[in-house]
Amino acid sequence: MNIKILFLLVVSLCTVSLITADTEYNYELEIDYDFDEDEEIECKLDLGDRKKTETFDENDDRDDMSFDGRFDDSIEVECDERVDIDLRVLDLDDNEVEDINEDNVRDFVYELELYEGVISFEYDFPSSVDILTCELEIDDRTIEYTYNREDDDSLKEEIEYEFLKETTFSCDEELDELELKIEDPRGFDIYDLLLKDEDEIEFDENTPRHIYDLALFFTKDFNEEEVECDVEIDSVSDFTLEFDDSSSGSERTLEYVFGETFEISCDDEFEEAIVDIVLLEDDDEKVFEGDYYDQRTIRISKNDIENWEEKEDEIVEEKEEEKIIVPQVVNPRPTQEEKEEEPIEETTVTQEEAETTTTSTLNDEEKEINSSTQLQTNSLEIEGQKGEENNSTSIIYTFIGIISIILLIVIIVFLMKL
Numbered sequence: 001m002n003i004k005i006l007f008l009l010v011v012s013l014c015t016v017s018l019i020t021a022d023t024e025y026n027y028e029l030e031i032d033y034d035f036d037e038d039e040e041i042e043c044k045l046d047l048g049d050r051k052k053t054e055t056f057d058e059n060d061d062r063d064d065m066s067f068d069g070r071f072d073d074s075i076e077v078e079c080d081e082r083v084d085i086d087l088r089v090l091d092l093d094d095n096e097v098e099d100i101n102e103d104n105v106r107d108f109v110y111e112l113e114l115y116e117g118v119i120s121f122e123y124d125f126p127s128s129v130d131i132l133t134c135e136l137e138i139d140d141r142t143i144e145y146t147y148n149r150e151d152d153d154s155l156k157e158e159i160e161y162e163f164l165k166e167t168t169f170s171c172d173e174e175l176d177e178l179e180l181k182i183e184d185p186r187g188f189d190i191y192d193l194l195l196k197d198e199d200e201i202e203f204d205e206n207t208p209r210h211i212y213d214l215a216l217f218f219t220k221d222f223n224e225e226e227v228e229c230d231v232e233i234d235s236v237s238d239f240t241l242e243f244d245d246s247s248s249g250s251e252r253t254l255e256y257v258f259g260e261t262f263e264i265s266c267d268d269e270f271e272e273a274i275v276d277i278v279l280l281e282d283d284d285e286k287v288f289e290g291d292y293y294d295q296r297t298i299r300i301s302k303n304d305i306e307n308w309e310e311k312e313d314e315i316v317e318e319k320e321e322e323k324i325i326v327p328q329v330v331n332p333r334p335t336q337e338e339k340e341e342e343p344i345e346e347t348t349v350t351q352e353e354a355e356t357t358t359t360s361t362l363n364d365e366e367k368e369i370n371s372s373t374q375l376q377t378n379s380l381e382i383e384g385q386k387g388e389e390n391n392s393t394s395i396i397y398t399f400i401g402i403i404s405i406i407l408l409i410v411i412i413v414f415l416m417k418l
Contacts (some may be wrong), residue, residue, distance in 0.1 A: 269295060
């Protein structure tokens with residue numbers, strides 16, 4: 001019983017050591033200083049694989065002030081005088097990764113700027129497979145993982161590790177789900193790719209960082225019994241999806257993140273697909289939307305997204321301009337002074353407009369009757385106005401005549417008294 005427990009404990013410890021992959025690099029460090037006679041300097045060195053304090057004088061040559069070894073995090077040098085430092089960082093195959101030169105410094109610190117990687121995968125062993133073998137490549141190193149169906153026929157694994165430039169994870173069988181998440185040296189999430197029925201996933205310095213979150217929904221069933229759609233993300237990862245006329249709405253709903261391009265191409269036309277894209281930095285900000293009908297391929301690039309934003313801005317501006325222009329087209333309501341200056345013309349126009357809006361559904365005969373009636377009404381109004389003007393003139397003339405007679409009588413009476 002105790003032997004069994006001990007065996008399980010050893011296996012557990014081995015599993016943890018395999019799951020956590022440490023990254024190591026070689027270094028070559030050289031310190032240079034121009035000594036005066038009988039002068040010496042002291043330097044504290046933290047070289048990753050060892051810590052030490054060294055004292056140098058004029059009798060030490062270049063070899064005495066050079067160090068090499070292996071480290072997995074940082075290198076620090078602290079001297080009591082200003083020195084020149086040359087540091088070369090190499091991978092485990094002695095390929096140069098970085099060459100750093102610092103002159104006239106007392107303190108020198110170099111830290112590896114490593115990406116954080118997390119590999120997650122799920123795999124249900126079929127009856128035909130007994131062993132699953134996978135490889136994790138971290139820059140120049142390869143770590144092998146072996147899984148046995150007898151130990152666990154339904155795997156759900158996660159591997160955390162660091163890398164400097166590139167990483168690849170691959171297995172000898174297609175995995176049910178395979179996901180890679182990357183965090184850059186500053187601690188920002190820059191990559192998250194989930195694949196299904198794939199046996200490999202990779203990332204390097206040239207892989208586009210993910211900044212867009214895309215949601216695609218096929219609104220209707222496919223016409224054929226079975227349809228294959230190839231998905232390509234950023235021209236780096238590609239995989240195939242299968243649909244049929246029984247695929248549920250959730251199965252026809254896709255969500256992916258990408259940085260440069262997204263493309264899906266099917267071997268049969270789909271009736272309608274809706275695409276929405278938001279920024280990962282702000283999932284409330286929509287940057288693209290589109291409806292696609294009776295097509296086989298949808299391809300969206302970063303340039304398409306930027307152009308879509310510009311077009312949307314133009315549409316909004318045009319609508320705003322229309323709101324300003326439309327009121328200017330309508331004739332303003334005439335003032336009282338304008339009515340008095342042109343009473344006949346204004347009256348005619350207003351009545352015609354009223355006639356147009358109230359009799360738009362009348363037949364031609366009714367329109368003619370209304371038109372003639374309107375003309376008669378206008379004529380009567382004009383004649384009435386003329387009659388009122390003639391009456392006013394007659395009254396004025398009569399009044400003037402009476403005044404003239406009275407004045408004539410007064411003049412005659414005055415003359416007779418004389």
